[in-house]
Amino acid sequence: MDKIVVEGGVKLKGEIEISGAKNAALPILVSSLLADGESVYSNVPRLMDIESIKLLLSSLGARIETDDRTVRIDGSGLHNHEAPYDLVRKMRASILVLGPLMARLKKARVSLPGGCAIGARPINFHLKGLQRFGAAISLKHGYVEASTDGLKGAEIFFDIVTVTGTENMMMAAVLADGITTLRNAAQEPEVVALAEVLQKMGAKIEGAGTPVITVSGVESLNPTSVSIIPDRIETGTYMIAAALTNGEITLKNCRPNHLEAVINKLEETGTRIETKEDQIRVTGPSVIKSADLKTLPYPGFPTDLQAQFMVLMSVADGKSVISETIFENRFIHVSELERMGADITISGHSALIKGVPNLSGAPVMATDLRASASLILAGLVAQGTTEVNRVYHIDRGYEAIEQKFKSLGARINRITV
Numbered sequence: 001m002d003k004i005v006v007e008g009g010v011k012l013k014g015e016i017e018i019s020g021a022k023n024a025a026l027p028i029l030v031s032s033l034l035a036d037g038e039s040v041y042s043n044v045p046r047l048m049d050i051e052s053i054k055l056l057l058s059s060l061g062a063r064i065e066t067d068d069r070t071v072r073i074d075g076s077g078l079h080n081h082e083a084p085y086d087l088v089r090k091m092r093a094s095i096l097v098l099g100p101l102m103a104r105l106k107k108a109r110v111s112l113p114g115g116c117a118i119g120a121r122p123i124n125f126h127l128k129g130l131q132r133f134g135a136a137i138s139l140k141h142g143y144v145e146a147s148t149d150g151l152k153g154a155e156i157f158f159d160i161v162t163v164t165g166t167e168n169m170m171m172a173a174v175l176a177d178g179i180t181t182l183r184n185a186a187q188e189p190e191v192v193a194l195a196e197v198l199q200k201m202g203a204k205i206e207g208a209g210t211p212v213i214t215v216s217g218v219e220s221l222n223p224t225s226v227s228i229i230p231d232r233i234e235t236g237t238y239m240i241a242a243a244l245t246n247g248e249i250t251l252k253n254c255r256p257n258h259l260e261a262v263i264n265k266l267e268e269t270g271t272r273i274e275t276k277e278d279q280i281r282v283t284g285p286s287v288i289k290s291a292d293l294k295t296l297p298y299p300g301f302p303t304d305l306q307a308q309f310m311v312l313m314s315v316a317d318g319k320s321v322i323s324e325t326i327f328e329n330r331f332i333h334v335s336e337l338e339r340m341g342a343d344i345t346i347s348g349h350s351a352l353i354k355g356v357p358n359l360s361g362a363p364v365m366a367t368d369l370r371a372s373a374s375l376i377l378a379g380l381v382a383q384g385t386t387e388v389n390r391v392y393h394i395d396r397g398y399e400a401i402e403q404k405f406k407s408l409g410a411r412i413n414r415i416t417v
């Protein structure tokens with residue numbers, strides 16, 4: 001098991017390139033199942049989650065070739081309708097194969113993903129959506145068993161905004177017979193990116209990026225070639241690192257327009273932010289002002305940056321309240337930050353943070369992807385040495401994180417134990 005060791009006290013300086021977005025690449029790679037022929041995806045991040053989805057897609061019959069950050073996938077050979085537990089349990093986004101399997105094979109047997117550290121994370125809206133398409137759904141021995149004579153266009157309303165739920169139903173709808181309307185749909189840039197790929201493949205989709213998406217089913221789709229959009233959560237993580245360390249960094253190959261809520265909130269803390277079309281320059285303040293935060297579906301502040309922002313508030317001048325409205329248990333990082341000297345009180349879905357002058361380095365445990373990143377951030381600003389254990393969580397979603405921080409001057413190393 002690897003661990004990452006960080007020495008605090010360095011002001012980050014320099015520039016780094018942002019990688020392709022994990023949460024765009026996952027549904028886009030899965031969309032290859034919807035067409036015969038080879039699709040080509042470039043700027044695919046090198047991450048454990050990408051390896052997991054490639055393993056699952058090839059187990060279903062897709063042919064996959066990878067050359068660095070370019071992935072070629074031919075969905076012609078799709079024949080297996082079963083996504084087994086040992087693959088799905090590693091990554092809940094595997095549930096995204098449900099829509100394409102139903103669209104192409106008219107049946108699917110997909111393991112229920114199970115919960116994870118940040119919450120129960122059910123898939124009831126995915127299943128309710130498929131039933132609206134006319135699919136027969138049953139749950140047996142931990143698996144979803146679904147079948148249909150052919151998906152029919154449907155009116156679907158999501159009780160809660162769900163990112164992969166919206167993506168799954170969009171992929172089920174593109175080959176369905178008739179028109180589908182998705183209401184209270186997710187508006188995340190990753191949903192828009194998937195819709196644009198499906199349109200390039202020949203799908204008829206209107207309204208992606210708004211709460212109402214309309215899909216007119218077509219007979220078939222063609223393979224395509226696309227570049228994966230930059231990762232806004234990786235970008236936000238490094239922006240917060242610069243704010244935290246009174247640093248001055250430039251992020252290249254990013255999309256400032258995907259980060260309006262994050263830019264707005266960081267400016268409230270006194271951080272200076274200058275943007276160009278694909279670059280963001282961040283200058284951290286000498287004194288970090290406290291600011292309250294509420295996570296919301298896009299275009300609100302992303303839940304995937306809540307833990308990172310909490311680290312910033314833990315050394316801010318004053319008190320702040322952070323409310324997590326998306327997941328029911330996304331404060332696991334709090335106990336680890338308290339071990340580093342943070343002063344945080346949880347009350348239900350909110351946390352009250354009283355800024356302290358310094359954090360102190362300590363051995364800490366990563367529990368989920370974004371909490372792990374927040375512990376590295378805490379180590380960058382803590383006095384002394386911080387050891388972040390179980391960094392396999394990190395490798396799921398951050399490409400070359402220690403190399404990128406090292407190139408900004410951080411004293412950080414990975415140790416294989």
Ligand code: EPZ
Pocket residue numbers: 022023026093119120121122123124125126127160161162163164165190303304326327328369370397
């Ligand atoms: C996506 O997860 C992201 N993952 C998550 O990023 C992100 O935190 C989340 O959206 C919210 O933005 C990918 O895109 C692969 P949801 P997803 O369905 O789609 C509840 C990361 O770190 N819900 O939008 O699984 C759910 O429990 C990951 O990169 C139901 O109740 O999240 C949650 O409370 C973590 N029933 C809320 O909705 C359902 O059927 C939002 O979940 C579906 C969701």
